[in-house]
Amino acid sequence: xxxxxxxxxxxxxxxxxxxFEPAEAxxxxxxxxxxxxxxDPRALLARATELTLAFRAAADRALEFQxxxxxxxxxxxxxxRLTTADIAERAEWTEDYAKKMVEFGRDLMRxxxxxxxxxxxx
Numbered sequence: 001x002x003x004x005x006x007x008x009x010x011x012x013x014x015x016x017x018x019x020f021e022p023a024e025a026x027x028x029x030x031x032x033x034x035x036x037x038x039x040d041p042r043a044l045l046a047r048a049t050e051l052t053l054a055f056r057a058a059a060d061r062a063l064e065f066q067x068x069x070x071x072x073x074x075x076x077x078x079x080x081r082l083t084t085a086d087i088a089e090r091a092e093w094t095e096d097y098a099k100k101m102v103e104f105g106r107d108l109m110r111x112x113x114x115x116x117x118x119x120x121x122x
Contacts, residue, residue, distance in 0.1 A: 064108055066091065070098060071105025 030036055033051055038044040070091070073082045082090075088098035 067101045067105035068108055069105070070101045071103075071109060074102045 035044060035048060035051075038047060070087050073087055074084060075081055084098040084102060085095050087093070087102065088095045091098065093101065
């Protein structure tokens with residue numbers, strides 16, 4: 001699971017943008033965001049660190065969207081709502097994790113879960 005997003009009092013980092021690579025570059029297994037072409041170890045460390053932070057931020061954001069979608073799908077007011085077991089199956093989670101994600105998503109939508117991951121308390 002991704003690391004939790006920053007706590008309420010910590011600013012969100014603005015990582016380097018993730019740029020999509022051309023298809024021909026992405027098909028080369030040795031090619032990864034042009035890192036292999038950087039000869040200077042300082043520059044390589046800096047760019048690799050930027051990418052690491054960007055991927056973490058993207059994973060954290062995606063996790064929040066997963067949680068909100070799970071909460072919406074489990075909403076008892078929906079005529080087509082899903083059970084946590086159904087959500088777990090679709091997302092390839094355990095049912096216990098799906099329950100935590102539904103609750104986390106509800107907290108996010110209420111605005112009182114900023115910076116917490118599923119199952120974390122304030």
